[in-house]
Amino acid sequence: MRAGPARAMRAEWTKFWSARGTRWTAFLLLFVTVGMTALLASASHTDATQAGQGDDDVVANSLSGVRIGLLVAITLGVLIATSEYTTGLIRTTFAAIPARWTVLLAKVAVVGVVTAVVGLVASLVSFLVAQPVIQRNGYVAPAYPPPSLATEPVLRAVIGSGLFLAALALLSLGVGVILRSTAAAITTLVAVTFVPLIIAEPGSPLLPAEVGLWVRRLGPMAGLAIQQTRERPDTAIGPWAGLAVLCAYAVVVLLVAGWLLNRRDAA
Amino acid sequence: MDALIEARGLSKRFGRTIAVDDLTFSVRSGQVTGFVGPNGAGKSTTMRMILGLDAPDHGTALVNGRPYRSLRTPLRQVGTLLDAMALHPGRRAYHHLLWLAQSNDLPARRVTEVLDTVGLTPVAQRRAGGFSLGMRQRLGIAAALLGDPPILMLDEPVNGLDPEGVVWIRGFLRGLAAEGRAVFVASHLMSELEDTADHLVIIGRGRLIADTSVTDLLGSASNGSVTVRTPHRSEIMTVLAAAGGVVTSTGSETLTVTGLAAERVAQLAADRGLPLYELTPHRASLEDAYLQLTRDEVEFAAGRRGENGAGR
Numbered sequence: 399m400r401a402g403p404a405r406a407m408r409a410e411w412t413k414f415w416s417a418r419g420t421r422w423t424a425f426l427l428l429f430v431t432v433g434m435t436a437l438l439a440s441a442s443h444t445d446a447t448q449a450g451q452g453d454d455d456v457v458a459n460s461l462s463g464v465r466i467g468l469l470v471a472i473t474l475g476v477l478i479a480t481s482e483y484t485t486g487l488i489r490t491t492f493a494a495i496p497a498r499w500t501v502l503l504a505k506v507a508v509v510g511v512v513t514a515v516v517g518l519v520a521s522l523v524s525f526l527v528a529q530p531v532i533q534r535n536g537y538v539a540p541a542y543p544p545p546s547l548a549t550e551p552v553l554r555a556v557i558g559s560g561l562f563l564a565a566l567a568l569l570s571l572g573v574g575v576i577l578r579s580t581a582a583a584i585t586t587l588v589a590v591t592f593v594p595l596i597i598a599e600p601g602s603p604l605l606p607a608e609v610g611l612w613v614r615r616l617g618p619m620a621g622l623a624i625q626q627t628r629e630r631p632d633t634a635i636g637p638w639a640g641l642a643v644l645c646a647y648a649v650v651v652l653l654v655a656g657w658l659l660n661r662r663d664a665a
Numbered sequence: 666m667d668a669l670i671e672a673r674g675l676s677k678r679f680g681r682t683i684a685v686d687d688l689t690f691s692v693r694s695g696q697v698t699g700f701v702g703p704n705g706a707g708k709s710t711t712m713r714m715i716l717g718l719d720a721p722d723h724g725t726a727l728v729n730g731r732p733y734r735s736l737r738t739p740l741r742q743v744g745t746l747l748d749a750m751a752l753h754p755g756r757r758a759y760h761h762l763l764w765l766a767q768s769n770d771l772p773a774r775r776v777t778e779v780l781d782t783v784g785l786t787p788v789a790q791r792r793a794g795g796f797s798l799g800m801r802q803r804l805g806i807a808a809a810l811l812g813d814p815p816i817l818m819l820d821e822p823v824n825g826l827d828p829e830g831v832v833w834i835r836g837f838l839r840g841l842a843a844e845g846r847a848v849f850v851a852s853h854l855m856s857e858l859e860d861t862a863d864h865l866v867i868i869g870r871g872r873l874i875a876d877t878s879v880t881d882l883l884g885s886a887s888n889g890s891v892t893v894r895t896p897h898r899s900e901i902m903t904v905l906a907a908a909g910g911v912v913t914s915t916g917s918e919t920l921t922v923t924g925l926a927a928e929r930v931a932q933l934a935a936d937r938g939l940p941l942y943e944l945t946p947h948r949a950s951l952e953d954a955y956l957q958l959t960r961d962e963v964e965f966a967a968g969r970r971g972e973n974g975a976g977r
Contacts, residue, residue, distance in 0.1 A: 489718050489751055661720075
């Protein structure tokens, strides 16, 4: 007899790949991230010709589609939770696996693995697709020496982008469990991700500069810092520290979700 | 006969509404136990509490002597059909059963077996969203059978089935009980359980009204009547009325009597040498017995609603 968590993970894995909606979001995560990266890269341009002239982060710019792809990661994480409630399937799930923490753990494993793997492929393909485009648009040595995947900051940014998408999907799973409504969960998550990206961006007139800086440091989107490969005036937080902030949100929200899941009636 | 499901003092309220009120009963193996009550009587809530889906405010529910939430592979002990609509519409029937099987470490072979049992093999690879209610019911029953459990708990399984399906499920439930399983079936229509149930747990507005065998319930019903045809109508009427029967004349030679058994009517007529051409006992139907039993409860409910209305 397999252990409870192993059985639950197998069941969740089958559930994930046998439902049209969730399977499509996994493919969309790849297509949207790569497609948007290609689009944004083709619109980029620089006149810098000498070393030390420009301060654009060509690695982060080659992973820019992640900022749109994150919407798909949010949807995926939310749907894994809320589709159970909108269809009433949650009662079948809990009747089959009464240990509710185990159910949540299995969902965390499936969402985490799928989004990390797909996210990693998406960020790697994005980087490989965007680099030649960006170089054609003027990002060339000596101002912009070509980044190599074999060097630490570049590799970290690419792998980290996959981890960022996974952490965000897990945060979304937790929010989905707590709110139990697809619309409410997605709205909430878009509010906490896109709104800070807009109102707290450097030079935004909507928030005092100091407040905006702290929002970028301590909001969930601090996780995007994992894409930074050079110090810029708008750098708010270190790469790993930023990703750790997002992970902390995910952990806290998932703990709250599990606690609620365990004590609420299965609606 | 072991009690496989035991509810002790189960109570649950939602806001100000009392859904289930101090409900105690047990479900035994080898028979079909009907769980009967009007819509909103608390049947589904009770079943959800037995499954550990809703937490009772008071009381306990045990399955095989243990709380459901402590079971490691519950599908091997209790098969459940709560809501046939609770499916992911985009998932194929086969995969719906496959993930359930995997969750309880059951072999994939069981999936094909139960699909065959309920007659869904031809549509196994179709998405459940396109299923009729009757097909969904069959899929739900297939899910309940996956773990070959000694206990089955089904909420309104006849809903949406075509006449052929209704006949099928009645025979099917009887067969499961004959194999020694405990079969617990909720229905808001007593007539659905007429030929199926051996035992009845009847509830109204969350409270237990009766926990009785079908035989006892029928025996207790007071409105069994006897039709009598005789050329000596008026003499017989006098004799039966004197013996305590309530007699109604229904024709020049026929009359109906209630309150006296057919045997007693025949004896009284024979004692006086009065010939009878016909003597037909009419057994009360389960439906009549049920209505008689719930009448007070319903009147009380209507009265209470009146009071509440006046108070507002």
